[in-house]
Amino acid sequence: MHEHIAEAVKEPDVVTVPPGAICLRFETMKLYSALGAVRHLLETGQIQPGDTLVDSSSGIYAHALALACHRYGLNCHIVGSTTVDRTLRVQLEVLGATLEQVRPSKDLRLDQNLRVQRIGELLRERPHYHWMRQYHDAVHYLGYRDVADLIRKEVPEGPLSLAGGVGTGASTGAIATYLREAGRDVTLVGVQPFGSVTFGSEHVSDPDMIIAGIGSSIPFRNVRHDLYDRVHWVNFDHAMSGAVALLRAGGIFAGLSAGAAYLATLWERERAPDRTHVFLAADTGHRYVDSAYAHHAAARGLGTMRPHEVTTRGELRHPWSVMDWPPAAGAPPRGTPALVPGTARHP
CATH class of the missing domain: 3.40.50.1100 (Rossmann fold)
Incomplete structure (x- = not known):
C-alpha cells in the first residue's frame, strides 16, 4: 500500500x-525527479516542512512538484508556460500550489526566457523561497x-x-x-x-x-x-x-x-x-x-x-x-555538463 x-x-x-x-x-x-529531489533536500536539511519551493515548468514538472510538496507538507509556487492548460491549473489550485503563467507565446525562446526572468524577480522579492532549479541542479x-x-x-x-x-x-x-x-x-x-x-x-x-x-x-x-x-x-x-x-x-x-x-x-x-x-x-x-x-x-x-x-x-x-554524437565537426553546444549525484564529484 x-x-x-x-x-x-x-x-x-x-x-x-x-x-x-x-x-x-x-x-x-517527472514525479521521479521531484520526489527524489525533495526527499534528498529534506533529509539533508536544505529545506524544512512548511517551506515554499518554486520553479518554472511547461506542465509536467509543475504537477510533479505540486504532488511532491503535498506529499511532504511543503508549499509550491509555479511559474508556468502557456502550455499549462485548465485541467492542470485546477489540479494545482486544489493541491494548494499557486501558479502564475507568463504571457502567451508560440516562441519557445521567449516563453522560457520570460519564465526564468520571473523566477529571478520572485527570488529577489522572497529570498526565503527555495528554487528547485530543475534545469541546473543535479539533485x-x-x-x-x-x-x-x-x-x-x-x-x-x-x-x-x-x-x-x-x-x-x-x-x-x-x-x-x-x-x-x-x-x-x-x-x-x-x-x-x-x-x-x-x-x-x-x-x-x-x-x-x-x-x-x-x-x-x-x-x-x-x-x-x-x-x-x-x-x-x-x-x-x-x-x-x-x-x-x-x-x-x-x-x-x-x-x-x-x-x-x-x-x-x-x-x-x-x-x-x-x-x-x-x-x-x-x-x-x-x-x-x-x-x-x-x-x-x-x-x-x-x-x-x-x-x-x-x-x-x-x-x-x-x-x-x-x-x-558527438558531431563530426563544429563547436560543442553551449552549457556546462552536470555532475551526477552519487559520484565523488557531487555538488
Missing part, C-alpha cells in the same frame, strides 16, 4: 509496442535510479537502446547513467525539437513546434552531452504522426515527445536489431488533443518517413534529422 498517491502515480507501465519496441508509459514521469538525477532498476528487472538482459526527450537532461541522462553503472551496455538516443540550443539546432526554426519539456532556448547544466550516442531532431508534423501511430499500434495515448521517440526508436531498431529498444512516453496525450490528435487524418504513415542522416549541425533540416 502506498502512503501517498504520488508514489503510485509515478510507476510506469512497461508495454511492448509493435514492431518489437518497449514503451515505458508514464502518467507523470534531479537521483529519483531516476528507481526507473533504471525497473528497466533492469523488466527488460531482458543484453545490449539496450534507450530513447526519449532530452529536456532538462535529468531523465534520459540519469537512467542511462545508472544502467551503465550497473554494467548494462546502453546506447542513449536523445530526441530534440528544431530550434533548441541544447544540441545546437537553434539556427533551424520550427514555428509550429513547442514540444513542451524536450527542448530549450537556454543552456541547461543538467544536460550531460557526453552521455548521448545519437540525437534525433523531429518537427511537429512528424512528432504528431509518430504519436498517432503509437496510439494506433499500441493503444498508448501519449504526448508529442513520445511520438517523436517512437519514430526515432523504430529507425534505431532497423539500425541495431540485436539491441532491445526502449523509449519513454513521459506524459499522456490529453493536452495535445486540439493541437495534434485532432489532426490525425493528416498523419503520415511511419513507413513513408526517413531521417536525413547528417554529420554536422550545419546540415540539419526539416522534417527529421539524425546525427551520431
Whole structure:
C-alpha cells in the first residue's frame, strides 16, 4: 500500500509496442525527479516542512512538484508556460500550489526566457523561497535510479537502446547513467525539437513546434552531452504522426515527445536489431488533443518517413534529422555538463 498517491502515480507501465519496441508509459514521469529531489533536500536539511519551493515548468514538472510538496507538507509556487492548460491549473489550485503563467507565446525562446526572468524577480522579492532549479541542479538525477532498476528487472538482459526527450537532461541522462553503472551496455538516443540550443539546432526554426519539456532556448547544466550516442531532431508534423501511430499500434495515448521517440526508436531498431529498444512516453496525450490528435487524418504513415542522416549541425533540416554524437565537426553546444549525484564529484 502506498502512503501517498504520488508514489503510485509515478510507476510506469512497461508495454511492448509493435514492431518489437518497449514503451515505458508514464502518467507523470517527472514525479521521479521531484520526489527524489525533495526527499534528498529534506533529509539533508536544505529545506524544512512548511517551506515554499518554486520553479518554472511547461506542465509536467509543475504537477510533479505540486504532488511532491503535498506529499511532504511543503508549499509550491509555479511559474508556468502557456502550455499549462485548465485541467492542470485546477489540479494545482486544489493541491494548494499557486501558479502564475507568463504571457502567451508560440516562441519557445521567449516563453522560457520570460519564465526564468520571473523566477529571478520572485527570488529577489522572497529570498526565503527555495528554487528547485530543475534545469541546473543535479539533485534531479537521483529519483531516476528507481526507473533504471525497473528497466533492469523488466527488460531482458543484453545490449539496450534507450530513447526519449532530452529536456532538462535529468531523465534520459540519469537512467542511462545508472544502467551503465550497473554494467548494462546502453546506447542513449536523445530526441530534440528544431530550434533548441541544447544540441545546437537553434539556427533551424520550427514555428509550429513547442514540444513542451524536450527542448530549450537556454543552456541547461543538467544536460550531460557526453552521455548521448545519437540525437534525433523531429518537427511537429512528424512528432504528431509518430504519436498517432503509437496510439494506433499500441493503444498508448501519449504526448508529442513520445511520438517523436517512437519514430526515432523504430529507425534505431532497423539500425541495431540485436539491441532491445526502449523509449519513454513521459506524459499522456490529453493536452495535445486540439493541437495534434485532432489532426490525425493528416498523419503520415511511419513507413513513408526517413531521417536525413547528417554529420554536422550545419546540415540539419526539416522534417527529421539524425546525427551520431558527438558531431563530426563544429563547436560543442553551449552549457556546462552536470555532475551526477552519487559520484565523488557531487555538488
